[in-house]
Amino acid sequence: MSDPISTTAHDDAPLSAARNPDAATATDVAQRDALVGRTVSINRARAELYAFWRDFRNLPRFMHNVRSVSTEDSGRTRWVVAAPAGQTVEWRSVITEDVPNRIIAWRSLEGASVRNSGRVEFRDSAAGRGTAVTVTIAYDPPAGTVGKVVAKLFQREPKIQARQDLRRFKQLMETGEVSTAQPPDAAPRA
Numbered sequence: 001m002s003d004p005i006s007t008t009a010h011d012d013a014p015l016s017a018a019r020n021p022d023a024a025t026a027t028d029v030a031q032r033d034a035l036v037g038r039t040v041s042i043n044r045a046r047a048e049l050y051a052f053w054r055d056f057r058n059l060p061r062f063m064h065n066v067r068s069v070s071t072e073d074s075g076r077t078r079w080v081v082a083a084p085a086g087q088t089v090e091w092r093s094v095i096t097e098d099v100p101n102r103i104i105a106w107r108s109l110e111g112a113s114v115r116n117s118g119r120v121e122f123r124d125s126a127a128g129r130g131t132a133v134t135v136t137i138a139y140d141p142p143a144g145t146v147g148k149v150v151a152k153l154f155q156r157e158p159k160i161q162a163r164q165d166l167r168r169f170k171q172l173m174e175t176g177e178v179s180t181a182q183p184p185d186a187a188p189r190a
Contacts, residue, residue: 036137036159040166043130044173046122050101052173053120062168062178065161076109089113115140133169135162 042049052058056069056077065082072078075095083089091112097105097119107117118137125132168178 036139036162037134038162038166039132039134040170041125041127041130041132042170042173046124046131047101049131049133049173050104050122053169054098054104062172063161063165064168077106081114091116133166135166137162 056071059069060066067080067082067088068078069080070078072092075098077093077095078090079093080088080090091114092109093106093112093116094109095104095106096117097103101122103119103121105117105119108115116137116139118135118139121132121134121136123132123134171178
């Protein structure tokens with residue numbers, strides 16, 4: 001069975017400053033930081049997937065390390081994300097592009113503990129069934145290179161996380177639940 005999640009190359013045209021002067025392009029951030037791109041095909045309509053993702057309160061349901069996302073005013077959100085050693089990191093982001101049923105793009109605000117920007121795109125699948133969902137994230141982890149090594153040791157490195165989170169999103173949208181490797185609770189013994 002082939003892995004339904006692939007790494008893709010992306011250009012930064014939709015995030016260009018010509019369309020939105022407040023938007024940091026993925027290329028701008030990637031020149032300083034790491035860039036992660038992943039795609040998954042999901043057997044659901046674009047509108048359904050977009051609506052679910054756009055309600056940011058849903059993100060912790062499939063993004064393993066996201067503890068909460070709360071919506072503020074003017075397209076701003078507050079993120080709380082798990083970090084190694086039982087810590088959390090928090091930041092505020094702003095939506096830089098929102099095209100219903102197609103694109104959601106964001107960037108962290110000045111002073112974020114983890115500088116990041118990204119986008120999620122929803123396209124009809126080339127095979128004519130379902131939707132191709134592509135997530136691209138540019139980030140600068142805390143503590144630079146040391147932070148990347150520590151994050152990788154704890155499986156919180158964004159390349160790994162993006163692949164796993166998209167797999168969980170696919171499961172949730174296609175089956176209504178996310179499977180886990182944990183056994184179900186055993187019946188009490190008498």
